[in-house]
Amino acid sequence: MSERDLLARSLAAVWHPCTQMKHHERVPLLAIARGEGPWLEDTAGRRFLDGISSWWTNLFGHCNPRINAALQDQLGRLEHAMLAGFTHEPVVALSERLSARTEGHLGHAFYASDGASATEIALKMSQHYWRNCGQPGKNRFLCLEGSYHGETVGALAVTDVAIFREAYAPLVRPAATVASPDARRAEPGETGADVARRAADQLEVTLARAHREIAALIVEPLIQGASGMVMYDPEYLRQARALCDRYGVHLIADEIAVGFGRSGSFFAYRQAGIRPDLLCLSKGISGGYLPLSTVLCTEDIYRAFYDDALGRAFLHSHSYTGNALACRAALAVLDIFDEDAVLDANRERARWMGEYAGELLAGRPVRHLRQRGMILAFDVAGADRDFPARYFAAGLDQGVLLRPIGETVYLMPPYVLDRALTRELVARAVRALDASLPPG
Protein backbone atom coordinates (compact mmCIF):
# COMPACT_ATOMS: atom_id res chain seq x y z
CA MET A 1 0.00 0.00 0.00
CA SER A 2 1.46 3.41 -0.91
CA GLU A 3 1.82 6.01 1.82
CA ARG A 4 -0.71 8.25 0.06
CA ASP A 5 -3.25 5.44 -0.04
CA LEU A 6 -2.71 4.54 3.59
CA LEU A 7 -3.21 8.12 4.76
CA ALA A 8 -6.36 8.63 2.67
CA ARG A 9 -7.84 5.36 3.88
CA SER A 10 -6.99 6.18 7.50
CA LEU A 11 -8.79 9.51 7.25
CA ALA A 12 -11.81 7.79 5.70
CA ALA A 13 -12.03 4.85 8.12
CA VAL A 14 -10.28 5.75 11.39
CA TRP A 15 -11.69 8.35 13.78
CA HIS A 16 -8.59 9.68 15.53
CA PRO A 17 -8.60 10.55 19.27
CA CYS A 18 -9.21 14.08 20.52
CA THR A 19 -8.87 15.33 16.94
CA GLN A 20 -10.96 17.70 14.85
CA MET A 21 -10.81 15.46 11.78
CA LYS A 22 -11.33 18.42 9.45
CA HIS A 23 -7.97 19.84 10.58
CA HIS A 24 -6.37 17.01 8.64
CA GLU A 25 -7.39 18.79 5.45
CA ARG A 26 -4.47 21.11 6.30
CA VAL A 27 -2.35 19.11 8.74
CA PRO A 28 -0.92 15.88 7.39
CA LEU A 29 -1.36 12.60 9.25
CA LEU A 30 1.80 10.55 9.74
CA ALA A 31 1.88 6.84 8.92
CA ILE A 32 4.30 5.10 11.28
CA ALA A 33 5.87 1.96 9.86
CA ARG A 34 8.28 0.95 12.63
CA GLY A 35 9.89 1.95 15.88
CA GLU A 36 13.35 1.36 17.28
CA GLY A 37 14.55 2.67 20.66
CA PRO A 38 13.61 6.36 20.92
CA TRP A 39 12.91 6.59 17.18
CA LEU A 40 9.70 6.33 15.19
CA GLU A 41 9.99 5.92 11.43
CA ASP A 42 7.25 6.75 8.97
CA THR A 43 6.38 4.92 5.76
CA ALA A 44 8.46 7.43 3.78
CA GLY A 45 11.53 6.55 5.88
CA ARG A 46 11.62 9.81 7.89
CA ARG A 47 12.77 9.30 11.50
CA PHE A 48 11.42 11.17 14.53
CA LEU A 49 12.89 11.27 18.00
CA ASP A 50 10.00 10.38 20.33
CA GLY A 51 10.28 13.30 22.76
CA ILE A 52 6.99 12.53 24.55
CA SER A 53 7.27 8.75 24.85
CA SER A 54 4.22 8.27 22.59
CA TRP A 55 1.75 10.01 24.91
CA TRP A 56 3.82 9.26 28.05
CA THR A 57 3.55 5.48 27.76
CA ASN A 58 6.88 4.32 26.37
CA LEU A 59 9.60 3.91 28.99
CA PHE A 60 12.29 1.78 27.37
CA GLY A 61 12.07 2.54 23.69
CA HIS A 62 10.11 1.03 20.84
CA CYS A 63 10.53 -2.65 20.01
CA ASN A 64 12.58 -3.19 23.14
CA PRO A 65 14.31 -6.58 22.75
CA ARG A 66 13.73 -7.62 26.38
CA ILE A 67 10.03 -6.77 26.45
CA ASN A 68 9.62 -8.38 23.01
CA ALA A 69 11.25 -11.60 24.26
CA ALA A 70 9.03 -11.72 27.36
CA LEU A 71 5.91 -11.26 25.24
CA GLN A 72 7.00 -13.90 22.74
CA ASP A 73 7.50 -16.34 25.61
CA GLN A 74 4.11 -15.45 27.10
CA LEU A 75 2.41 -15.87 23.70
CA GLY A 76 3.46 -19.51 23.71
CA ARG A 77 1.88 -20.09 27.13
CA LEU A 78 -1.27 -18.07 27.70
CA GLU A 79 -2.56 -14.93 26.01
CA HIS A 80 -5.61 -14.30 28.19
CA ALA A 81 -8.02 -15.96 30.59
CA MET A 82 -10.90 -14.34 32.43
CA LEU A 83 -9.92 -13.24 35.92
CA ALA A 84 -13.20 -13.95 37.73
CA GLY A 85 -12.73 -17.40 39.25
CA PHE A 86 -9.36 -17.84 37.52
CA THR A 87 -5.85 -16.63 38.10
CA HIS A 88 -2.44 -16.99 36.44
CA GLU A 89 1.19 -16.45 37.21
CA PRO A 90 1.77 -13.09 35.47
CA VAL A 91 -1.08 -11.36 37.35
CA VAL A 92 0.00 -12.79 40.71
CA ALA A 93 3.66 -11.91 40.21
CA LEU A 94 2.81 -8.40 39.03
CA SER A 95 0.48 -7.73 41.98
CA GLU A 96 3.12 -8.89 44.46
CA ARG A 97 5.89 -6.86 42.87
CA LEU A 98 3.80 -3.67 42.70
CA SER A 99 2.82 -4.17 46.33
CA ALA A 100 6.51 -4.57 47.23
CA ARG A 101 7.19 -1.24 45.48
CA THR A 102 4.85 0.33 48.08
CA GLU A 103 6.58 -1.56 50.95
CA GLY A 104 3.43 -3.67 51.19
CA HIS A 105 1.31 -0.66 52.16
CA LEU A 106 -0.91 -1.07 49.08
CA GLY A 107 -1.22 -4.83 48.98
CA HIS A 108 -4.29 -5.42 46.78
CA ALA A 109 -4.32 -4.79 43.03
CA PHE A 110 -7.48 -4.38 40.94
CA TYR A 111 -6.94 -4.36 37.16
CA ALA A 112 -8.40 -2.63 34.12
CA SER A 113 -7.13 -1.65 30.70
CA ASP A 114 -6.77 2.13 30.62
CA GLY A 115 -6.14 5.08 32.87
CA ALA A 116 -9.67 6.48 32.88
CA SER A 117 -10.99 3.11 34.07
CA ALA A 118 -8.46 3.13 36.89
CA THR A 119 -9.78 6.53 37.95
CA GLU A 120 -13.35 5.23 37.87
CA ILE A 121 -12.37 2.18 39.91
CA ALA A 122 -10.69 4.34 42.56
CA LEU A 123 -13.75 6.61 42.80
CA LYS A 124 -16.19 3.69 43.00
CA MET A 125 -14.01 1.88 45.55
CA SER A 126 -13.82 4.93 47.77
CA GLN A 127 -17.55 5.63 47.66
CA HIS A 128 -18.42 1.95 48.20
CA TYR A 129 -15.97 1.77 51.12
CA TRP A 130 -17.83 4.57 52.91
CA ARG A 131 -21.17 2.95 52.12
CA ASN A 132 -19.94 -0.37 53.55
CA CYS A 133 -18.78 1.56 56.62
CA GLY A 134 -22.26 2.98 57.21
CA GLN A 135 -21.52 6.45 55.77
CA PRO A 136 -23.36 6.40 52.43
CA GLY A 137 -23.50 10.21 52.45
CA LYS A 138 -19.79 10.36 51.65
CA ASN A 139 -20.14 10.13 47.88
CA ARG A 140 -18.66 13.37 46.49
CA PHE A 141 -15.11 14.03 45.36
CA LEU A 142 -12.54 16.81 45.39
CA CYS A 143 -10.02 17.45 42.62
CA LEU A 144 -7.51 20.18 41.88
CA GLU A 145 -8.06 23.05 39.52
CA GLY A 146 -6.67 22.00 36.11
CA SER A 147 -6.76 18.32 37.07
CA TYR A 148 -6.85 15.58 34.46
CA HIS A 149 -7.90 12.06 35.40
CA GLY A 150 -9.29 10.72 32.11
CA GLU A 151 -12.18 11.29 29.75
CA THR A 152 -14.82 8.63 30.39
CA VAL A 153 -18.02 10.00 31.92
CA GLY A 154 -17.08 9.10 35.50
CA ALA A 155 -13.50 10.31 35.16
CA LEU A 156 -14.68 13.59 33.61
CA ALA A 157 -16.26 14.38 36.98
CA VAL A 158 -12.76 14.91 38.38
CA THR A 159 -11.19 16.33 35.20
CA ASP A 160 -11.12 20.12 35.27
CA VAL A 161 -10.49 20.85 31.60
CA ALA A 162 -13.01 23.37 30.30
CA ILE A 163 -13.37 22.05 26.75
CA PHE A 164 -14.28 18.54 27.97
CA ARG A 165 -16.46 19.70 30.84
CA GLU A 166 -18.51 21.99 28.60
CA ALA A 167 -19.13 19.51 25.81
CA TYR A 168 -20.29 16.71 28.09
CA ALA A 169 -21.63 18.68 31.06
CA PRO A 170 -25.14 17.14 30.97
CA LEU A 171 -23.63 13.68 31.52
CA VAL A 172 -21.34 14.54 34.40
CA ARG A 173 -21.81 14.99 38.16
CA PRO A 174 -18.82 17.25 38.69
CA ALA A 175 -16.51 17.13 41.69
CA ALA A 176 -15.67 20.31 43.59
CA THR A 177 -12.34 21.79 42.55
CA VAL A 178 -9.85 23.22 45.04
CA ALA A 179 -6.89 25.51 44.31
CA SER A 180 -3.93 24.12 42.39
CA PRO A 181 -0.59 24.47 44.22
CA ASP A 182 1.02 25.49 40.87
CA ALA A 183 4.48 26.80 41.85
CA ARG A 184 4.30 29.42 39.07
CA ARG A 185 1.80 31.29 41.25
CA ALA A 186 4.49 32.29 43.74
CA GLU A 187 4.37 36.01 44.52
CA PRO A 188 7.72 37.84 44.72
CA GLY A 189 9.58 36.47 47.74
CA GLU A 190 7.37 33.38 47.98
CA THR A 191 8.59 29.80 47.51
CA GLY A 192 6.76 26.88 45.93
CA ALA A 193 6.20 25.57 49.45
CA ASP A 194 4.45 28.84 50.36
CA VAL A 195 2.10 28.43 47.38
CA ALA A 196 1.49 24.84 48.48
CA ARG A 197 0.56 25.94 52.01
CA ARG A 198 -1.84 28.57 50.66
CA ALA A 199 -3.53 25.96 48.45
CA ALA A 200 -3.70 23.58 51.41
CA ASP A 201 -5.39 26.29 53.51
CA GLN A 202 -8.10 26.47 50.88
CA LEU A 203 -8.40 22.69 50.86
CA GLU A 204 -8.91 22.78 54.62
CA VAL A 205 -11.74 25.30 54.34
CA THR A 206 -13.51 23.03 51.86
CA LEU A 207 -12.94 19.90 53.94
CA ALA A 208 -14.05 21.55 57.17
CA ARG A 209 -17.32 22.54 55.50
CA ALA A 210 -18.08 19.45 53.41
CA HIS A 211 -16.14 16.42 54.71
CA ARG A 212 -19.34 14.59 55.64
CA GLU A 213 -20.19 14.39 51.95
CA ILE A 214 -16.67 13.86 50.60
CA ALA A 215 -15.34 10.37 49.96
CA ALA A 216 -11.93 11.25 48.49
CA LEU A 217 -9.53 13.86 47.22
CA ILE A 218 -7.85 12.83 43.95
CA VAL A 219 -4.50 14.35 42.95
CA GLU A 220 -1.79 13.97 40.33
CA PRO A 221 1.24 13.88 42.67
CA LEU A 222 3.82 16.65 42.03
CA ILE A 223 3.00 17.22 38.34
CA GLN A 224 -0.39 18.04 36.81
CA GLY A 225 0.45 16.67 33.39
CA ALA A 226 -2.34 17.36 30.94
CA SER A 227 -2.95 20.93 32.10
CA GLY A 228 0.59 21.79 31.00
CA MET A 229 3.15 20.06 33.22
CA VAL A 230 2.13 22.15 36.22
CA MET A 231 4.70 21.36 38.93
CA TYR A 232 4.23 21.87 42.65
CA ASP A 233 6.06 21.46 45.92
CA PRO A 234 5.80 18.12 47.81
CA GLU A 235 4.65 20.15 50.83
CA TYR A 236 1.16 20.16 49.29
CA LEU A 237 0.96 16.38 49.43
CA ARG A 238 2.09 16.35 53.07
CA GLN A 239 -0.58 18.89 54.01
CA ALA A 240 -3.24 17.14 51.92
CA ARG A 241 -2.40 13.80 53.56
CA ALA A 242 -2.70 15.30 57.04
CA LEU A 243 -6.00 17.02 56.17
CA CYS A 244 -7.46 13.87 54.63
CA ASP A 245 -6.56 11.96 57.81
CA ARG A 246 -8.05 14.64 60.02
CA TYR A 247 -11.32 14.83 58.10
CA GLY A 248 -11.75 11.12 57.24
CA VAL A 249 -11.33 11.42 53.48
CA HIS A 250 -9.40 9.08 51.17
CA LEU A 251 -6.38 10.38 49.30
CA ILE A 252 -6.25 8.96 45.76
CA ALA A 253 -2.87 9.33 44.03
CA ASP A 254 -3.31 9.23 40.25
CA GLU A 255 0.19 8.28 39.14
CA ILE A 256 -0.93 7.21 35.69
CA ALA A 257 1.47 9.75 34.17
CA VAL A 258 4.05 10.29 36.93
CA GLY A 259 4.51 6.72 38.18
CA PHE A 260 7.23 4.31 37.06
CA GLY A 261 10.13 6.67 37.60
CA ARG A 262 8.88 9.62 35.58
CA SER A 263 9.11 12.08 38.49
CA GLY A 264 12.57 10.90 39.55
CA SER A 265 11.39 8.42 42.21
CA PHE A 266 9.60 5.18 41.35
CA PHE A 267 6.33 6.65 42.62
CA ALA A 268 6.06 10.43 42.90
CA TYR A 269 4.25 10.41 46.26
CA ARG A 270 7.40 9.08 47.92
CA GLN A 271 9.10 12.44 47.46
CA ALA A 272 6.60 13.87 49.95
CA GLY A 273 7.16 11.03 52.44
CA ILE A 274 3.45 10.21 52.42
CA ARG A 275 1.28 7.22 51.47
CA PRO A 276 -1.97 7.39 49.53
CA ASP A 277 -4.99 5.19 50.28
CA LEU A 278 -5.50 4.36 46.60
CA LEU A 279 -2.95 4.47 43.79
CA CYS A 280 -3.87 4.54 40.08
CA LEU A 281 -1.29 3.29 37.57
CA SER A 282 -1.30 2.89 33.79
CA LYS A 283 0.62 4.44 30.84
CA GLY A 284 4.24 3.42 31.61
CA ILE A 285 3.15 0.24 33.43
CA SER A 286 3.50 -1.93 30.31
CA GLY A 287 6.33 0.11 28.80
CA GLY A 288 3.92 1.45 26.18
CA TYR A 289 3.20 -2.02 24.79
CA LEU A 290 -0.31 -3.05 25.84
CA PRO A 291 -3.30 -1.38 27.49
CA LEU A 292 -3.15 -2.08 31.22
CA SER A 293 -4.06 -0.19 34.37
CA THR A 294 -4.37 -1.03 38.02
CA VAL A 295 -5.59 0.45 41.29
CA LEU A 296 -3.69 -0.53 44.43
CA CYS A 297 -5.37 -0.11 47.80
CA THR A 298 -4.70 -0.43 51.53
CA GLU A 299 -5.64 -3.36 53.74
CA ASP A 300 -8.23 -1.15 55.46
CA ILE A 301 -10.07 -0.50 52.20
CA TYR A 302 -9.85 -4.14 51.11
CA ARG A 303 -11.21 -5.36 54.48
CA ALA A 304 -14.30 -3.16 54.22
CA PHE A 305 -15.43 -5.24 51.22
CA TYR A 306 -14.52 -8.68 52.62
CA ASP A 307 -17.83 -10.25 53.69
CA ASP A 308 -20.36 -12.99 52.98
CA ALA A 309 -22.70 -10.58 51.19
CA LEU A 310 -22.20 -10.09 47.45
CA GLY A 311 -23.59 -6.56 47.73
CA ARG A 312 -20.62 -5.58 49.89
CA ALA A 313 -18.14 -6.87 47.30
CA PHE A 314 -16.48 -4.48 44.86
CA LEU A 315 -18.82 -4.67 41.91
CA HIS A 316 -16.69 -3.95 38.89
CA SER A 317 -15.18 -5.90 36.01
CA HIS A 318 -13.75 -5.57 32.53
CA SER A 319 -13.48 -8.39 30.00
CA TYR A 320 -9.72 -7.98 29.78
CA THR A 321 -9.12 -7.56 33.54
CA GLY A 322 -5.63 -8.85 34.34
CA ASN A 323 -4.76 -9.74 30.74
CA ALA A 324 -1.82 -12.14 30.88
CA LEU A 325 0.13 -10.60 27.98
CA ALA A 326 -0.17 -7.09 29.39
CA CYS A 327 0.86 -8.28 32.86
CA ARG A 328 3.86 -10.04 31.37
CA ALA A 329 4.93 -6.85 29.59
CA ALA A 330 4.65 -5.05 32.95
CA LEU A 331 6.83 -7.72 34.60
CA ALA A 332 9.45 -7.21 31.89
CA VAL A 333 9.34 -3.47 32.62
CA LEU A 334 9.92 -4.12 36.36
CA ASP A 335 12.80 -6.47 35.47
CA ILE A 336 14.47 -3.67 33.50
CA PHE A 337 14.06 -1.29 36.46
CA ASP A 338 15.78 -3.84 38.70
CA GLU A 339 18.51 -5.04 36.34
CA ASP A 340 19.58 -1.67 34.97
CA ALA A 341 19.29 0.55 38.08
CA VAL A 342 17.10 2.80 35.94
CA LEU A 343 16.34 5.41 38.60
CA ASP A 344 20.07 6.08 39.10
CA ALA A 345 20.71 6.28 35.35
CA ASN A 346 17.75 8.64 34.98
CA ARG A 347 19.18 11.04 37.53
CA GLU A 348 22.08 11.51 35.14
CA ARG A 349 19.78 11.78 32.11
CA ALA A 350 17.66 14.35 33.92
CA ARG A 351 20.75 16.37 34.76
CA TRP A 352 21.86 16.41 31.10
CA MET A 353 18.40 17.44 29.99
CA GLY A 354 18.36 20.33 32.47
CA GLU A 355 21.86 21.48 31.59
CA TYR A 356 21.30 21.47 27.84
CA ALA A 357 17.93 23.19 28.19
CA GLY A 358 19.52 25.93 30.32
CA GLU A 359 22.30 26.38 27.80
CA LEU A 360 20.38 26.14 24.52
CA LEU A 361 17.29 28.10 25.59
CA ALA A 362 19.35 31.10 26.74
CA GLY A 363 18.15 34.28 25.07
CA ARG A 364 14.84 32.73 23.92
CA PRO A 365 11.48 34.20 25.07
CA VAL A 366 10.70 31.43 27.54
CA ARG A 367 9.75 31.48 31.22
CA HIS A 368 9.14 29.10 34.07
CA LEU A 369 11.74 26.59 32.87
CA ARG A 370 10.98 23.74 35.26
CA GLN A 371 11.89 20.13 35.72
CA ARG A 372 11.11 17.17 37.91
CA GLY A 373 12.88 13.94 37.06
CA MET A 374 12.34 12.97 33.45
CA ILE A 375 9.93 15.82 32.66
CA LEU A 376 11.22 19.20 31.57
CA ALA A 377 8.90 22.05 30.60
CA PHE A 378 8.91 25.75 29.80
CA ASP A 379 6.32 28.34 28.82
CA VAL A 380 6.66 30.35 25.62
CA ALA A 381 6.03 34.06 26.12
CA GLY A 382 3.32 35.41 23.85
CA ALA A 383 2.28 32.01 22.49
CA ASP A 384 -0.87 32.44 20.39
CA ARG A 385 -3.66 29.94 19.83
CA ASP A 386 -1.97 28.36 16.81
CA PHE A 387 1.38 27.96 18.54
CA PRO A 388 0.99 24.28 19.55
CA ALA A 389 0.10 23.18 16.00
CA ARG A 390 2.85 25.31 14.49
CA TYR A 391 5.41 23.96 16.95
CA PHE A 392 4.33 20.35 16.37
CA ALA A 393 4.80 20.79 12.60
CA ALA A 394 8.15 22.55 13.10
CA GLY A 395 9.24 19.69 15.34
CA LEU A 396 8.43 17.12 12.67
CA ASP A 397 10.55 19.16 10.21
CA GLN A 398 13.37 18.87 12.76
CA GLY A 399 12.79 15.13 13.18
CA VAL A 400 11.35 15.28 16.68
CA LEU A 401 7.92 14.40 18.06
CA LEU A 402 6.79 17.09 20.53
CA ARG A 403 3.26 18.35 21.25
CA PRO A 404 3.01 21.52 23.31
CA ILE A 405 0.03 22.01 25.63
CA GLY A 406 -1.09 25.61 25.14
CA GLU A 407 1.95 27.81 25.80
CA THR A 408 3.89 24.97 27.45
CA VAL A 409 6.53 22.97 25.60
CA TYR A 410 7.62 19.83 27.42
CA LEU A 411 10.13 17.03 26.97
CA MET A 412 9.22 13.62 28.38
CA PRO A 413 11.50 11.15 26.57
CA PRO A 414 11.84 7.39 27.05
CA TYR A 415 14.54 6.33 29.51
CA VAL A 416 17.02 5.28 26.81
CA LEU A 417 18.74 8.48 25.67
CA ASP A 418 22.50 8.76 26.08
CA ARG A 419 24.20 12.10 26.55
CA ALA A 420 24.54 12.85 22.83
CA LEU A 421 20.91 11.99 22.07
CA THR A 422 19.74 14.04 25.05
CA ARG A 423 21.55 17.05 23.59
CA GLU A 424 20.08 16.24 20.18
CA LEU A 425 16.57 16.14 21.64
CA VAL A 426 16.97 19.53 23.32
CA ALA A 427 18.64 21.04 20.24
CA ARG A 428 15.81 19.89 17.98
CA ALA A 429 13.24 21.20 20.46
CA VAL A 430 14.94 24.60 20.43
CA ARG A 431 15.18 24.71 16.62
CA ALA A 432 11.47 23.89 16.45
CA LEU A 433 10.86 26.78 18.86
CA ASP A 434 12.84 29.20 16.71
CA ALA A 435 10.82 28.12 13.68
CA SER A 436 7.45 28.57 15.40
CA LEU A 437 7.82 31.61 17.64
CA PRO A 438 4.88 33.98 17.48
CA PRO A 439 5.42 36.76 14.94
CA GLY A 440 6.74 40.03 16.43
Ligand SMILES: *Cc1c(COP(=O)(O)O)cnc(C)c1O
Ligand atom coordinates in the same frame (compact mmCIF):
# COMPACT_ATOMS: atom_id res chain seq x y z
C1 LIG B 1 -3.50 9.86 30.70
C2 LIG B 1 -4.01 10.05 32.07
C3 LIG B 1 -5.22 9.47 32.48
C4 LIG B 1 -6.11 8.70 31.55
O1 LIG B 1 -5.51 7.56 31.04
P1 LIG B 1 -6.11 6.91 29.69
O2 LIG B 1 -5.39 5.63 29.55
O3 LIG B 1 -5.78 7.89 28.60
O4 LIG B 1 -7.56 6.76 29.88
C5 LIG B 1 -5.62 9.66 33.79
N1 LIG B 1 -4.87 10.37 34.64
C6 LIG B 1 -3.71 10.94 34.29
C7 LIG B 1 -2.92 11.70 35.30
C8 LIG B 1 -3.24 10.82 32.98
O5 LIG B 1 -2.12 11.43 32.62
